[in-house]
Structure formats: C-alpha cells, structure tokens
Amino acid sequence: MFKAGQLLTLSVHSLTDKGDGVAQHNGCPVYVSGALPGDEVEVRVTLARPRYAQAELKCVLTPAAGRRPDFCPHTACGGCQLRVMDYPAQLELKRELLLDALTAQGVSCPVSETVGMAEPFHYRNKAQFAVQPGPSIGFYAKQSHQLTEVKQCRVQAPVTADITALVYQWMREQAVSAFNETHHSGCVRYIMVRDGTHSGEVMVVLVVAEEPAAGALELLVEQLAGVPNMASVQLCVNDAAGNRVLSSQVRTLWGKDTIADKLDELQFEVSALSFYQINPLQTEVLYKEAMRQASLSGNETVFDLYSGIGTISLYLAPFAAHVHGIEIVPEAVADAERNAARNSIHNVTFHTGAAEQQVPALYEQGLVADVVVVDPPRKGCDENLLNTLVQMGPSRLVYVSCNPKSLARDAAWLCAHGFELVQATPVDMFPHTMHVETVALFIKSQ
C-alpha cells in the first residue's frame, strides 16, 4: 500500500509515453517525473493509489549514464520531457521506442540509428504560446492547463521572445483581457508564431475568443509590423471550448496571407491553417530518406497521401511520371497548388478529401499507384485505406510516421496482407521530447 508523503528509494527502469520515469515498489509501478531509466532515486509519494503511485523526485542517488543538468529554468513546463537526458542517449532511446513498438506488434526489421541534429536547439519554426489572466504567457505544464510563464525558450526561434513581450506590453497598456478557461470569458487565448527558417519571414496569429477593440488592435498591428522580417499578422477568432488552438475564422490584418519558406531547392508558401513540419532542417533529412526509400525511376505514378501543403509531392515529382497528393484540409490543398506552380512543377494533381475515401474512389476510376507514400497524423492510417492499398498493390509503400505505436499496428496489418517491412529509419524531428518520427519501407511480397 502506498501513502501520500511516503519516502521511497527506487531504481528507475523505463519511461512512460509522456516521459515520466517508471520504477517498481512491491510489484506496483511508481511514476516519477524527471527520473531516467538507470537512475537510483529518492522520491516522495504525491498520489497514492492501490495499484500505483505518482511521486516527486527528491534527489538522484546514482545518476543514469545519460543524465545531464537541465538546460532550461522552466522546470514546470511540459514542453520538453527529456531535458535531463543527453542528446546521444535521447537518440538511442528513440530507436529503442520504435523497436519496442514494432516488437509488441510482432513485426521486425532492421532499424537504423536515429538521425539526430548537429545543434538541437532553436529548431522549431512554430510556437503556440498560451495566454492566461495576469496576463501570463507561456506553455502548459505536463498534461494540464497550468501555465508556466516562459519568456525565452531554447527550442523556439529567438524572435518569439520579442513577439510575446510585445503582446504582453500591449495587453497591459490597452487593458486587453486574457481568456479565462474556467469562466469562458475574456479575449486573448494564444499567440501563434511561425517563421520561415530559410526565408526569415515571420507570421503572427493572435488567437482571441472575442474581437479586441478596433483601436487597440490597430496599435498592436502597428507594433508587430515593426518586428524585423514580419510578413503576416493575422487574427483568429476561436470561442469554442476545448483544446484546439485555431478555428477556421482567420483573417489577415497586415501583410501577406502566407509566409514563404524553402526546403532544399523548393519554395513553399504556408498559410496559418496548414500543417507544415516544425523542424525544417530535419524535414530535409526526413524527406530525403523518404525519397531514397521510394527509389523512383521516373516512370511511376505515385500517391502522396496526407500531403499537407504538397511538400513530399513536390520532392517526388521530378523523379516520377505523375504524383497525386491527397489532403483533407482545403487551405493546405490551395497552398499545395500554389506551391506546385511556384516551383514550376506540373506533373502533380492535388485532391481534397479524406485519404480513406479519395483513394478508393480514384482506384475505382482506374488510377493505380506504383509507389505510395503515406504521412498520416498520430492515429495512423484508416483500415479502409490500407485495404484499398493492398488491392492496388504498389511495389513500394513508404510510411512516414509520427507515432511508433500506430506505425507498428499498421505494419502488422500490412505484413499480414502481402507486404514486407524491410527497413525503418527514425529521424529526430523533436529533440528533448518523447516524439519519434520514422520513415519505414514496405515492399510487396513476391
């Protein structure tokens, strides 16, 4: 039995999906935030349940091999879960998480070393700061809406600090309220900042629950427009309950509707509502690996499913006969079409809709892909889609995944239906977090 306040000495053996250390005490798990596998720790029980406990770390008695000092003063922030693990250990952990997920589903293949970053800081091109009464601006603590004020963040672009400082000052001077989640009242909810890492262009989206006074808004726009490289200032009105940051009600207050960015030789426009990979340096690595696995000869019809703003489609197109991109968000498809034109790439067609509906419909019309690339959201691919892909029988299927568990589930399904998983490469898109991105190659069994 656990008791709140109880002191325990524990050996941590693994991490949860959220990055908490796990140890055993009398056969029951104890979850310890900030503890690493290999640590010997002293902890105090904060939540006692019959079959498990949560505990806070009091001290590390013997550190794990990869333990390092925390690089960030915002200890309560839930953004980076692996701050006390050195970078080589993070890369090895991510490879193991992928291997474990595949093994749990009974599939196996050679898994390469995780491809890491040379300089794993300030890598994000998109920040979403929450705003709460105070005003306080920052990020939520782990699994909560408890806000940790963050002025400088080591993984965000340095320009985000200037922008949040400016919005903070404006809210104080103009007495603009912050949104109160409990009472569902007030104005400013989030500040989203996107920067085109290669272009330098910056976009700010102020997310509000209600329109601020026109005069006050004008003042803010004027100030934001003065931030170096500002290209787009937008307002998003989102008064819905729940966790979604943006609503579809977005309008440009100043500058362009999109910002530009470059990946390798390709130019892209990104609008506020479109998905765009958040680590541009590693995106180039990820896409090149997907290209290598796709191994195109120039004659293939290729499907790029979950195509976003068309990035992977446009990487593939010069090496294929034709690429069909399929994406559910209409704004992203509009960006994709503009991006194809901007790069003078004409052998691509973008289709708006759910992959699990569009692919069966296109297949029924007689369109067959020789090679398929999928890049689904965390939940993975719909079985209806996988079914159609199996009937279609492409020679190669490249699976770009942001979730080893759904990748492993879909891999087991594909391997039971005529495909072979031949290789998986983890690419570190999100240093210091538990997120693992993978590019995996399936080939049609003979």
Ligand code: SAH
């Ligand atoms: N390949 C792109 C986008 C990957 S993110 C890139 O690398 O940037 C996943 C994308 O899938 C998002 O753009 C999301 O809007 C889209 N999406 C989500 N569910 C979908 C579905 N059922 N069918 C098609 N696209 C979907």
